[in-house]
Amino acid sequence: MAKVALQKYRLTQAQLRSLTIAERPELDASGRVVLVPNETGKPYRFADATPGAPVGFGFYVGPLGAFYELRMQHEGIRRRIALGSVHELTLARAHELAGAQRHHIRQTGEDPRERVRIEAERQRAQGKTVGDALREYIAHLEDKQARGKAKEGGVAGVRDSLMRLERAEIGLADRAIVSLEDEDLLNAWNALRHSCMQQSNRLKPELKEFIAKQGKWWTLKREDWVRLGLTGKAVELAYAAGLSATEQTMGNAARAVARAIAAERKRAGRRDRKPAMVYNPFDALKEQERYRSSRELATHYENAKVRNPLGTDDAATGQQSLPAVLKALVGRRDMQNGHNAVGVDYVLLTLLWGARRNEGAKLRRYESCSPEELNLQIVSWVWLAPKPNAKNPTTGLRGSQVFFHDTKNGQIQLLPVAYFAERILRWRFDDSIMKERALTKELALAKREGDKDRVAHIEWQLYNLARWVFPARNPKSKEGHHTDSKAILHNIRLDAGLLDPKRGIDIGLTPHDLRRTLGRFAGKLLPGHVVSQLLNHHNEKDDGGKMAKVTERYSQQEWPALQEAMDKVEAAIIATSPRVWNILKGTDRPVLDEVRDPPLHLPSRRALGHRSKAHTAGSKGSARPATRSG
Numbered sequence: 001m002a003k004v005a006l007q008k009y010r011l012t013q014a015q016l017r018s019l020t021i022a023e024r025p026e027l028d029a030s031g032r033v034v035l036v037p038n039e040t041g042k043p044y045r046f047a048d049a050t051p052g053a054p055v056g057f058g059f060y061v062g063p064l065g066a067f068y069e070l071r072m073q074h075e076g077i078r079r080r081i082a083l084g085s086v087h088e089l090t091l092a093r094a095h096e097l098a099g100a101q102r103h104h105i106r107q108t109g110e111d112p113r114e115r116v117r118i119e120a121e122r123q124r125a126q127g128k129t130v131g132d133a134l135r136e137y138i139a140h141l142e143d144k145q146a147r148g149k150a151k152e153g154g155v156a157g158v159r160d161s162l163m164r165l166e167r168a169e170i171g172l173a174d175r176a177i178v179s180l181e182d183e184d185l186l187n188a189w190n191a192l193r194h195s196c197m198q199q200s201n202r203l204k205p206e207l208k209e210f211i212a213k214q215g216k217w218w219t220l221k222r223e224d225w226v227r228l229g230l231t232g233k234a235v236e237l238a239y240a241a242g243l244s245a246t247e248q249t250m251g252n253a254a255r256a257v258a259r260a261i262a263a264e265r266k267r268a269g270r271r272d273r274k275p276a277m278v279y280n281p282f283d284a285l286k287e288q289e290r291y292r293s294s295r296e297l298a299t300h301y302e303n304a305k306v307r308n309p310l311g312t313d314d315a316a317t318g319q320q321s322l323p324a325v326l327k328a329l330v331g332r333r334d335m336q337n338g339h340n341a342v343g344v345d346y347v348l349l350t351l352l353w354g355a356r357r358n359e360g361a362k363l364r365r366y367e368s369c370s371p372e373e374l375n376l377q378i379v380s381w382v383w384l385a386p387k388p389n390a391k392n393p394t395t396g397l398r399g400s401q402v403f404f405h406d407t408k409n410g411q412i413q414l415l416p417v418a419y420f421a422e423r424i425l426r427w428r429f430d431d432s433i434m435k436e437r438a439l440t441k442e443l444a445l446a447k448r449e450g451d452k453d454r455v456a457h458i459e460w461q462l463y464n465l466a467r468w469v470f471p472a473r474n475p476k477s478k479e480g481h482h483t484d485s486k487a488i489l490h491n492i493r494l495d496a497g498l499l500d501p502k503r504g505i506d507i508g509l510t511p512h513d514l515r516r517t518l519g520r521f522a523g524k525l526l527p528g529h530v531v532s533q534l535l536n537h538h539n540e541k542d543d544g545g546k547m548a549k550v551t552e553r554y555s556q557q558e559w560p561a562l563q564e565a566m567d568k569v570e571a572a573i574i575a576t577s578p579r580v581w582n583i584l585k586g587t588d589r590p591v592l593d594e595v596r597d598p599p600l601h602l603p604s605r606r607a608l609g610h611r612s613k614a615h616t617a618g619s620k621g622s623a624r625p626a627t628r629s630g
Contacts, residue, residue, distance in 0.1 A: 006058055008049035009033050016059070016086040019066040045069075050091065054098040059086070068094040074105050081111075118271050125264045125276035130180075130253055131173030134162040137256035151408065161252040164245070169195050177257055180281035182288075185250075189290055192249060193218050196242030203237060211238050218242075222303075233506065236303035247291055254282035308498075308508050309516035312576050321496060322517065323577035325509070327600040328495035330580050332488070335602070338431065339473070343488040345428045346470045350485075350511050352421045352570050354518030354535050357511040359404050361482050363469040365429075366392075377412055380404045382469050384417070384425055397559050400425070404536070413536040416563040418570045420584050425469070432465045439465070485511060495602050522569045530565050 009025040011033055019025075024038040025046060038044065043062035056071040060082075068083040068091075083089065083097050104110065138158050144150035165173040165188075172188045194217075198208055211217050214228070217238070225235045261277045268275035285291065292300065301307040310322035333344040350360050359380070366374075366383035373379045374394045383392050385400045392401055400417035407413055417425065439458050446454040457475050464471035470482035477483065489509050493499040498507040515535070522531045574581050578592035579599065585591075 006045055006047040008047040010049040013086075013091055016066055016091065019059075019061050019086070021061055021063055024061070048091075050095075052095070054095060054102055056102070057095065057098045068098070070098045070101055072102055072105065075109060079105070079111060118273055121267065121271070122273065122276045125267070126178050127176055128178075128260060128264075128277070129174055129176055130165060130257065131162060133177065133256040133260040134158065134165070134173070134253060137252070137259055138162065140259070149410070151410075153408075157248060158252045158256070161249040164192060164195065164249045165253060167195055172253070177260065177281065178277055182281070182284040185281055185284045186288060186290075189246060189250060189285060190216070190218055193242040193246045196245040196249075198242075200242060200245070203241060207234060207237065211241055232504070233304060236300060240300050240304065243292070250282060250285055251291070254280060254285070257282055307516060308510075308513045309520045310509075310513065311517070311520065320576065321498060321507075322573070323580070323597060324496035324600060325492055325498075326574070326577045326580040327597075328492045328602065330583055331600060331602045332491065332495070340488065341428075341431055342470050342473070342482055343485055345424055346482050347485055347488060347492070347511075347514065348424055349421055351514040351517060352418070352424075352573065353402060353415060354515045354522075355404065355511075356408050356515060358483070359407055361470060362406075362479075363402065363404075363481075364467060365469055368467045377403075377405050380406065382417070382425060384422065384429070399563060407536055409536065411536055415534070416559070416566045418563070418567040419589070420570050420574050423584050423586065428469060432471070436462060436465050495600060517573070518569065521572050522565075525568055525572060526565050530562070533562060534565065534569070 009027070011019075011025060015025075015033065015035070018035070021041065021043060022038055023035040024044055025033050026036045028034050043060065045058055045060050047058040054070065058069055058071060060067045060069050066086045068086065068089060070079075070081045070083060072079055072081075081101055083094050083101070086094075089097070138155065141150045141155045141158060145152065145155055162173060164170065170188060170191050172184075172192075175184070194212075197203065197211060200208070203211075210230075214220065218241075220228075220239070222235055222239050225238045230238055258280050261275075261280055264277045265275045308321075310325055312320045312322055329344050329348055332340045334341065346360060349355070353360065362380050364379050364381045366381045369379050369381050374381070380403055382402045383400060385392070385398070389398050391398050395401060395403075395414065397414075400422050402415050402417050402421075404413040404415075439462050443455065443458045443462070446458060460475055460480075461471070464480045468481040472480055472482055489511075490499070493507070493509050496509075497505065498509055499505065519531065519535055522534050526534075574584060575592065578594045578597045581589075581592045582594065
């Protein structure tokens with residue numbers, strides 16, 4: 001800041017308060033101060049000529065009015081310090097402040113404004129709320145998501161947590177972090193459980209009402225719920241009502257607050273001050289053991305029947321669930337003019353690959369991917385080898401392959417496509433070819449008739465057929481690929497006897513149960529490290545879960561071994577139903593004896609008002625498509 005000599009004027013308080021940027025002080029012929037037009041229209045400064053005024057004391061007049069200021073130099077550093085408005089401070093008080101500031105600077109060498117900034121920063125930290133911390137955490141995760149290092153599901157989970165804590169009955173989002181006591185967190189935990197219980201879509205309305213009537217129901221044990229008259233799975237549902245959402249919400253809040261505390265400690269260290277936040281109040285929940293242990297979670301999953309891998313000795317249903325589900329899937333594939341085929345193939349391949357929910361839904365046909373998409377590993381794809389030993393152009397590995405680029409743990413995954421999965425995929429692609437031929441004829445007809453809406457819809461279908469392994473049927477689908485298997489899994493549960501209200505059977509079946517099924521069979525047949533490869537479990541030795549090239553994951557020896565392992569597990573799963581085996585196999589595999597594998601009779605329709613027709617699933621040839629290659 002260049003040193004500028006300012007003109008000195010002595011103004012009364014009234015004159016100071018009348019100053020605007022339109023006028024400026026000037027001495028008249030008699031030496032008195034008068035206000036004259038400010039012809040430049042620019043802000044200006046002048047020094048104070050009042051007797052006893054501190055050195056460097058003066059005024060700044062700008063668009064917002066007139067202000068006191070202090071200009072001084074100490075140890076080679078020039079400073080200009082604002083002291084306040086002429087409307088808020090008297091001239092005498094401004095002189096006192098200027099003198100105090102000069103004394104402080106000369107004694108300490110510190111800029112007093114820095115102390116004000118530090119104090120303001122400390123007060124902001126003290127006033128930071130749980131909601132503020134969560135919003136900052138969400139912004140951090142969104143930034144990571146933009147850089148490909150965070151999943152949408154994780155970000156959405158934190159958003160949901162913030163939404164829950166903002167509920168009026170919880171009221172934790174607006175509480176300052178430093179004001180929270182242990183009792184506040186424990187009360188909020190209970191209130192949140194009650195709120196989550198009432199919002200849960202896993203509990204029937206009558207069960208919610210029954211739970212709410214018990215007062216402080218979250219303090220009840222399993223035996224208390226039995227004493228109150230609940231039976232079966234309802235006991236566990238009531239005992240753990242709202243608990244998963246509460247644990248997730250409070251866990252996210254604890255992580256957000258811990259991140260805010262770490263940031264405050266860093267700021268405080270740089271400013272050489274004490275941090276305003278030191279202790280994470282959410283630690284009280286851990287100290288009080290509110291979160292369930294791994295053992296407690298395992299007990300809950302077993303009692304609630306929420307983990308249901310399929311098998312061949314399921315006492316709960318009185319039958320073999322895996323062969324029943326396989327027969328139900330294959331039996332439904334060609335029903336309703338093949339409308340079920342995409343969904344059935346998706347479920348079958350989810351089972352045979354052990355894919356997580358929706359990982360397989362985004363699979364592209366290899367031929368539809370650009371070289372950049374393949375080399376940068378930014379899409380998931382399936383490649384069917386034209387010959388058994390053909391090499392994939394991207395990976396350099398032999399045989400049919402499936403590649404997942406965006407898995408839950410951030411790792412890429414490349415798997416061999418084994419025998420039965422390849423058979424299903426070839427059925428899938430055959431179906432697409434036949435569908436493409438039919439749609440091409442429809443498109444030509446629609447163009448001749450000038451039906452623009454029909455033309456647009458058919459072109460949309462053709463685009464998706466060429467792009468996706470599991471194309472969407474609904475033109476309202478934004479993604480263009482299959483996204484939801486709830487309806488087909490519900491019908492499969494009915495078909496396979498996993499959902500039978502008359503017999504009191506209600507066993508869930510989710511895409512992750514299909515993954516657990518592969519894990520169950522793989523665990524029986526393969527070494528642990530191979531099971532981890534098939535299930536794509538996180539390997540800490542990997543560089544952050546990523547690899548520069550997909551072929552770096554496997555040596556030339558490992559890939560054939562993985563192919564063999566995949567074929568072994570897949571064959572064991574399909575062989576649980578000889579009827580399904582015989583339908584899916586080609587002429588190069590033996591026929592299995594179906595005597596001990598009774599057919600499954602499926603209703604062709606379940607909608608109210610429609611006549612139900614029987615469809616036999618799994619009888620030899622009954623569900624085999626009319627035309628199949630290979």
